[in-house]
Amino acid sequence: MKNTVLLSSPLQGFTDFRFRNAFHQYFGGIDTFYSPYIRLNGKMVVKPAYERDLLPKNNVGLEVIPQIMTNDADEFLFVAKYVQDLGYNELNWNLGCPYPMVTNRGMGAGLIQDAERIDDILNRVHNESDIIVSMKMRMGHENSEEIWKTLPVLEKYPIKNIAIHARIGKQLYKGGVDLDAFQECLNRTNQKIYYNGDITTVKRYREMVERFPTIDHWMIGRGIIADPFLAQMIKEDTEEYPEDRMEIFRKLHDTLFAEFEQHLSGEKHLLMKMLSYWEYFSQSLEDGRKVLKKVKKAKSVSAYDRVMDDVFDY
Ligand SMILES: Cc1cc2nc3c(=O)[nH]c(=O)nc-3n(C[C@H](O)[C@H](O)[C@H](O)COP(=O)(O)O)c2cc1C
Numbered sequence: 001m002k003n004t005v006l007l008s009s010p011l012q013g014f015t016d017f018r019f020r021n022a023f024h025q026y027f028g029g030i031d032t033f034y035s036p037y038i039r040l041n042g043k044m045v046v047k048p049a050y051e052r053d054l055l056p057k058n059n060v061g062l063e064v065i066p067q068i069m070t071n072d073a074d075e076f077l078f079v080a081k082y083v084q085d086l087g088y089n090e091l092n093w094n095l096g097c098p099y100p101m102v103t104n105r106g107m108g109a110g111l112i113q114d115a116e117r118i119d120d121i122l123n124r125v126h127n128e129s130d131i132i133v134s135m136k137m138r139m140g141h142e143n144s145e146e147i148w149k150t151l152p153v154l155e156k157y158p159i160k161n162i163a164i165h166a167r168i169g170k171q172l173y174k175g176g177v178d179l180d181a182f183q184e185c186l187n188r189t190n191q192k193i194y195y196n197g198d199i200t201t202v203k204r205y206r207e208m209v210e211r212f213p214t215i216d217h218w219m220i221g222r223g224i225i226a227d228p229f230l231a232q233m234i235k236e237d238t239e240e241y242p243e244d245r246m247e248i249f250r251k252l253h254d255t256l257f258a259e260f261e262q263h264l265s266g267e268k269h270l271l272m273k274m275l276s277y278w279e280y281f282s283q284s285l286e287d288g289r290k291v292l293k294k295v296k297k298a299k300s301v302s303a304y305d306r307v308m309d310d311v312f313d314y
Pocket residue numbers: 009010011012013035036037067094096136165173196197198199219220221222223
């Protein structure tokens with residue numbers, strides 16, 4: 001569809017550079033990938049795994065925006081400088097992570113209600129850095145009105161965009177998205193808003209476009225992993241899969257498998273990693289439940305290979 005920008009929403013453990021490259025090689029439709037968040041643990045050091053994920057040589061030909069999760073201006077400024085040195089000009093701020101270990105420390109969705117702290121951090125970041133700031137947030141942690149106090153604060157800054165995942169933190173990933181509350185956010189801000197949450201089919205995407213005609217940036221997380229064809233089908237405005245669907249899918253699978261086989265230590269880790277992808281992949285396949293069961297049962301690479309031959313019908 002024309003004028004539609006599709007963004008790959010980050011999933012820690014799934015959408016790292018290996019997935020992004022494999023996806024980009026065989027599928028289309030995604031304009032920009034957000035990398036999973038960088039988090040510093042008290043020290044001003046970026047872990048090697050985060051660094052690998054962002055190195056330009058690992059992201060050739062991809063449009064990538066790095067992300068940070070923090071509630072500290074010094075950390076923000078440190079990571080801003082770090083990603084700028086790597087050649088990025090934008091840093092996305094995560095105020096959406098819902099897990100208690102994060103929210104109890106006033107980070108992720110736990111920070112949304114602290115408008116004053118957000119103000120202080122944005123103030124320092126905009127005074128002390130020329131990085132472009134964008135945000136990704138839920139509507140609150142305890143309730144969807146928390147964001148009402150935060151939006152006027154965000155209004156003061158030249159934030160590039162705010163992607164809103166239309167849930168609250170307390171929900172984790174359960175329950176539905178709250179589209180009325182999302183509409184209320186649109187009513188309460190002049191910032192550029194992107195929509196995020198539960199776009200899993202072309203039909204669902206079309207419904208959302210109808211409901212929110214002013215939105216032209218759509219962020220898709222789990223839907224892209226569950227169905228890697230989704231973004232290109234949205235762009236082509238079709239619900240038809242290509243004829244060689246399973247062949248293309250296999251290429252993605254095999255590329256990921258080969259990458260992880262090379263970089264993970266031991267069969268067990270490799271099979272666990274592939275199973276985590278199959279939890280999503282299986283959702284877009286007709287006999288997905290059966291496939292997932294078989295993948296779970298495969299306790300060796302040779303057993304797993306046999307399941308794959310079966311799935312991909314070779
Ligand atoms: C396993 C997992 C890891 C995630 N990691 C991140 C992350 O690093 N940064 C982030 O902003 N959101 C993260 N998210 C949230 C997703 O990006 C997205 O906002 C959420 O799943 C809703 O969108 P969706 O329904 O299209 O998946 C994660 C979600 C899941 C399920």
